[in-house]
Amino acid sequence: xxxxxxxxxxxxxxxxxxxxxxxxxxxxxxxxxxxxxxxxxxxxxxxxxxxxxxxxxxxxxxxxxxxxxxxxxxxxxxxxxxxxxxxxxxxxxxxxxxxxxxxxxxxxxxxxxxxxxxxxxxxxxxxxxxxxxxxxxxxxxxxxxxxxxxxxxxxxxxxxxxxxxxxxxxxxxxxxxxxxxxxxxxxxxxxxxxxxxxxxxxxxxxxxxxxxxxxxxxxxxxxx
Numbered sequence: 001x002x003x004x005x006x007x008x009x010x011x012x013x014x015x016x017x018x019x020x021x022x023x024x025x026x027x028x029x030x031x032x033x034x035x036x037x038x039x040x041x042x043x044x045x046x047x048x049x050x051x052x053x054x055x056x057x058x059x060x061x062x063x064x065x066x067x068x069x070x071x072x073x074x075x076x077x078x079x080x081x082x083x084x085x086x087x088x089x090x091x092x093x094x095x096x097x098x099x100x101x102x103x104x105x106x107x108x109x110x111x112x113x114x115x116x117x118x119x120x121x122x123x124x125x126x127x128x129x130x131x132x133x134x135x136x137x138x139x140x141x142x143x144x145x146x147x148x149x150x151x152x153x154x155x156x157x158x159x160x161x162x163x164x165x166x167x168x169x170x171x172x173x174x175x176x177x178x179x180x181x182x183x184x185x186x187x188x189x190x191x192x193x194x195x196x197x198x199x200x201x202x203x204x205x206x207x208x209x210x211x212x213x214x215x216x217x218x219x220x221x222x223x224x
Contacts, residue, residue: 008044013053017062020045024066024153028074033125038067039156046160059157060150067118067149071128075141078132085129102126106134111144118148119155 008016023041027033045059077085102123106113114136117127131141 008041009047013048016045016048017054017058020059021062021066024063024149025070025073027067027070028125028128029070029077031125033121037121038063038124039121039152042153042156043160043163046157046162047164048160049157050161050164056157056161059160060153063153063157064150067152068146071114071118071145071149072142074128075132075138075145078129079135080132082129082133086133102130103134106130106136110136111140114141114144115148115151118145118152 008019011019019041023032023036024038027038032038042059042063045063046056048054049056049059105117105123106127109116114127114131117123128141128145
């Protein structure tokens with residue numbers, strides 16, 4: 001990651017801004033995020049802005065547009081070909097357990113899940129496609145996608161801008177935070193599944209009890 005970040009630092013202003021747009025756009029649209037997280041390029045863009053190579057607002061605008069457009073493409077790819085891609089070419093990148101958790105997360109959170117997923121490294125790649133596969137309305141997806149993309153771009157670019165040349169440490173911290181958030185999301189999903197299973201068992205036990213009571217009542221009437 002450091003070598004790529006150093007490469008971006010050596011680019012001219014326009015070339016760096018193009019990358020700040022392209023990498024977030026490619027994360028979920030062509031699944032580059034499985035290999036390289038877009039937040040690194042955006043943080044580096046913030047560093048370059050702190051060196052007055054271009055305005056911070058230009059970094060935020062490029063990263064926001066890239067994230068929003070890329071996730072929108074990911075949504076429509078998921079809606080059209082999602083299940084085939086998941087079961088085919090992407091199966092070697094996606095663990096079934098991770099996919100199941102992401103789908104459970106989306107089923108429970110819906111639109112807000114799109115926003116939260118933008119800030120976690122693993123979910124950021126999967127959520128747009130899963131939103132498409134699950135037939136979430138594009139209007140709902142778009143609202144939270146735009147909010148998430150803009151907030152994420154502001155946060156990452158500002159981190160780089162404030163950090164300046166110490167961005168490598170910030171990059172590390174940002175990565176750790178995203179994994180912590182992912183862990184919290186997974187933990188919440190596990191708790192939700194456990195609670196739901198308990199409720200299902202309780203409901204099933206109540207129905208079985210009612211059925212048994214009904215059978216006993218019928219036998220009593222027959223004996224009379």
